Amino acid sequence: MNVLEIQNVTKRFGNLVAVNDISLNVAKGEMCAIIGPNGAGKTTFFNLISGFFPPTSGAITFDGRNITRLATHERVARGMARTFQITEIFPELTVFENVRIAAEVASGYRLRPWITRSEKADIHSHVEATLKLVSLETKTDRLVGELAHGDQRAAEIAMALALKPHLLLLDEPTAGMGDQETYHITQLIRRLHRESNYTIALIEHDMRVVFHLADRICVLDQGRMLAQGTPKEIADNETVQAAYLGTAA
Amino acid sequence: MSGEQSRKLIVLAAIWALLILAPYWMVPLGGYTALATRVLVLGLAAMSVNFLLGFTGVLSFGHAAYFGLGAYGAGLTLKYLALSTPLALIAGILVGGICGSILGLLIVRRRGVYFAMVTIAFGQVFYYIAFQWSSLTGGDDGLRGFSRQPLDFGLFKIDILSSDMAFYFFVLFCFAIAVSSMGFILRSPFGRTMIAIRENERRSRFLGIPVERHIWIAFSLSCFFMGFAGALYALVNNFADPRGLHYSQSGDFVIMAVMGGMRSFWGPLLGAAVFVTLQDYLSSVTVNWMSFLGLLFVLVVLFFPRGLLGVLHRSNT
Numbered sequence: 001m002n003v004l005e006i007q008n009v010t011k012r013f014g015n016l017v018a019v020n021d022i023s024l025n026v027a028k029g030e031m032c033a034i035i036g037p038n039g040a041g042k043t044t045f046f047n048l049i050s051g052f053f054p055p056t057s058g059a060i061t062f063d064g065r066n067i068t069r070l071a072t073h074e075r076v077a078r079g080m081a082r083t084f085q086i087t088e089i090f091p092e093l094t095v096f097e098n099v100r101i102a103a104e105v106a107s108g109y110r111l112r113p114w115i116t117r118s119e120k121a122d123i124h125s126h127v128e129a130t131l132k133l134v135s136l137e138t139k140t141d142r143l144v145g146e147l148a149h150g151d152q153r154a155a156e157i158a159m160a161l162a163l164k165p166h167l168l169l170l171d172e173p174t175a176g177m178g179d180q181e182t183y184h185i186t187q188l189i190r191r192l193h194r195e196s197n198y199t200i201a202l203i204e205h206d207m208r209v210v211f212h213l214a215d216r217i218c219v220l221d222q223g224r225m226l227a228q229g230t231p232k233e234i235a236d237n238e239t240v241q242a243a244y245l246g247t248a249a
Numbered sequence: 250m251s252g253e254q255s256r257k258l259i260v261l262a263a264i265w266a267l268l269i270l271a272p273y274w275m276v277p278l279g280g281y282t283a284l285a286t287r288v289l290v291l292g293l294a295a296m297s298v299n300f301l302l303g304f305t306g307v308l309s310f311g312h313a314a315y316f317g318l319g320a321y322g323a324g325l326t327l328k329y330l331a332l333s334t335p336l337a338l339i340a341g342i343l344v345g346g347i348c349g350s351i352l353g354l355l356i357v358r359r360r361g362v363y364f365a366m367v368t369i370a371f372g373q374v375f376y377y378i379a380f381q382w383s384s385l386t387g388g389d390d391g392l393r394g395f396s397r398q399p400l401d402f403g404l405f406k407i408d409i410l411s412s413d414m415a416f417y418f419f420v421l422f423c424f425a426i427a428v429s430s431m432g433f434i435l436r437s438p439f440g441r442t443m444i445a446i447r448e449n450e451r452r453s454r455f456l457g458i459p460v461e462r463h464i465w466i467a468f469s470l471s472c473f474f475m476g477f478a479g480a481l482y483a484l485v486n487n488f489a490d491p492r493g494l495h496y497s498q499s500g501d502f503v504i505m506a507v508m509g510g511m512r513s514f515w516g517p518l519l520g521a522a523v524f525v526t527l528q529d530y531l532s533s534v535t536v537n538w539m540s541f542l543g544l545l546f547v548l549v550v551l552f553f554p555r556g557l558l559g560v561l562h563r564s565n566t
Contacts, residue, residue: 050455076457088455090448101445102456109438110458111466159456 002061003028003167003199004049009058011044018044019055020223026167031193031200033210036220037243042203043085045220046171049201050082051075063166081160082169085203087152091145095136095155098144099127102162127162133196134158134188150181154188161192168192170202174209182206189213211235219243264515268424272417282413283485284529288522289417289424290481295505295517297474300431302503303511304440305467306447310365310499311372315472317494318375319345319479321386324489327395334398334409338423338480345476348375350469357465369496379491392489420481427477432514434470443467504542508549510556519558 004026011019019041026032034042048055051072060068067075090098103126109115115123131137134154139147144155153173160168173189174182186209192198193213204210210217211231218228219240227237234240267274271285298312322344323337330336352371359367379386386392400407400419409416434440442463445453454460483489492498501524509520524542531538553560 071459072454073457073459076455082455084451084455088449088452090445090452092448093444097441101441104438104441105457110442110463111439113434113437113439115438159452163457 001028002026003030003063004201005061006049007059007061009045009048009055009060011041011048011053012056017223019048021058022220022223022225024218024225024228026199026201028166028199029197031189031202031213031215032218033214033216034201034203034218034220035205035207035210036226039222040220041223042220043171044223046082046169046201046203050080050169076163079164079166080169081163081165081167083153083156083160083171083173085171085175087149087156089144089152089156089159091143093144094141095131095144095147095158096127096140098155099130099158099162100124102159103127103130106163130158130162133161133192135184148181150177150184153177153181153185157185157188161198166199168198168200170200172203172205174204174206182209186212265425268421272414280526282417284525286413286417286420286485288518288525289420290478290485291502291505291525292518292521293424293427293481294475294478295502295509295521296428296431296514297471297478298499298502299506299511299517300435300471300474301467302506303513303516304435304447305443305464306450307464307468308361308365308503309368309468309471310503311368311370311496312471312475312502313496313498314372314375314494315345315349315475316479316482316498316502317379317489317491318348319476320483320489320493321379321392321479322476323480323483324392324395325385327398327483328392332398334400334484337397337484338477341480341483342473342476345479346469346473349472349475350465353465353468353472357461357468369499372494372496372499376491376494376496379494386489386491389491391491392483393487395483396487397484416484420485423477423481427474431474435514439463439466504546508546508556510558510560512555513558516556516558520556523557 002025006022006024008021008023009019010017010021022045034045036042047053049060051070054069059066062075062078062080065078067078090101100123103123104110107123109119128137131140134157136151136154136158139151144152147155157170157173170189173185177185189200189202190213193200214231216228217231217234219226219234221243226243227234227240229237272282275281275285294316298309301307301309319341323341326337326340356364356367356371380388382388397410397416399410407415407419409419435443442453442458445456445458446460446463450460479493482493505520505524506517507520508523509518510516527542527545528538531541549557
């Protein structure tokens with residue numbers, strides 16, 4: 001079953017066609033990577049999926065429902081979570097508080113003037129379990145703004161996970177990271193996929209990461225879908241090699 | 250963690266002790282009870298502005314409108330409808346709060362400077378209505394001819410009209426109700442979404458928070474608190490003034506909040522205390538008291554960007 005179905009989506013900004021007639025399905029439990037040179041339309045494509053703006057044409061279906069015109073928070077409420085290329089967190093709150101807000105919203109408590117003791121205990125254990133999953137359990141009381149870059153990314157992923165998403169969208173999770181941090185985040189994403197069975201779509205520049213993680217790779221170039229297939233198929237694809245991999249290497 | 254909590258409790262107890270004992274320690278220091286009452290009321294107004302500014306990250310420059318509406322609501326109730334102090338307060342809260350929630354619907358899609366400009370514009374609309382509609386509001390002269398009424402509990406009466414002391418404690422009681430509701434809201438899951446929006450609007454949206462709706466709720470709540478403060482202010486003066494709705498009054502509230510420390514819950518009360526006390530003292534010395542207050546404000550913003558209370562916080566940690 002497909003979690004996400006995208007049919008012939010196009011996004012125009014004036015004369016610029018940022019995303020041109022792209023179709024893509026993401027199956028439950030799958031890890032789908034989107035690659036492509038700068039300006040290929042990867043982030044615009046992600047913004048269309050997550051509801052930053054509506055597409056000019058085409059349709060997006062999530063869990064069997066048409067969400068093409070839904071607002072961002074409504075998509076999140078249906079189980080879609082995303083992280084950003086530039087980390088989006090609550091810098092002046094602690095790691096725990098960051099994730100707690102996500103957990104409370106996901107539990108439907110966002111408008112509540114109070115929560116009961118047992119609801120509070122559930123939230124706490126959910127937050128702690130999530131922080132353990134991303135290996136931040138020893139830093140719960142630190143301000144997120146004071147953490148190292150890699151830990152901030154992990155905190156952002158933890159906030160996304162606390163929403164209990166059916167689909168996790170990761171926009172360049174290893175952007176700006178050193179080798180060590182890249183390794184840790186890659187291991188984390190791998191665990192989320194293999195052990196926790198999350199359905200994940202990610203944009204990534206680092207080819208080692210992509211070929212190491214993904215079940216399927218989609219190559220975008222100038223707003224178009226150049227090719228999609230297993231890592232091996234993509235590595236053997238001559239068009240892709242010419243347009244992207246060849247020049248990158 | 251528990252050390253932190255007990256420290257907070259001690260600070261809280263100290264604040265309330267200071268407030269409860271204010272009529273006793275202010276007079277020997279050269280103050281007077283009515284001054285303390287004004288500090289409480291304007292402090293509540295500054296805290297209401299800060300509910301939005303410091304905890305949702307939204308700057309309203311027209312909040313005096315809801316303050317003034319609360320004052321006129323209370324004054325008109327006492328003058329024309331019922332000789333009852335509690336009813337006047339309730340009327341003030343409702344007038345300020347309901348007008349705020351209706352206008353809030355039109356305002357919350359704006360951000361930053363545009364938000365501030367639109368709030369000023371709507372605030373001025375109310376100012377001119379109060380100014381022009383002389384038959385109802387008394388126009389430029391303000392609304393006169395009403396006074397707060399003694400509280401009648403059936404078995405006994407509390408004379409808040411002639412006893413400054415009794416009135417102070419009545420205002421303190423109202424202040425306590427308003428401020429504890431504010432604190433309660435800020436510690437709730439809803440309050441945490443307000444802080445989330447302040448910290449990072451995009452992240453809040455992508456956590457599934459409908460940001461506009463939450464800002465609207467926070468805006469409306471702060472207008473209800475503002476109406477409460479305005480209604481109390483009408484009782485303090487037995488008078489409602491159109492200048493209470495003017496944007497320069499909104500500016501005063503923002504100055505109190507920023508000077509006291511807008512990231513702290515109690516900061517605006519300290520800001521209001523400094524503002525009102527200095528105003529009271531300086532205006533008896535010079536007509537140019539505003540320039541001294543302005544200078545102090547500039548110094549605070551330059552050297553203590555987190556406000557007077559922000560400095561205390563830092564020296565503690």
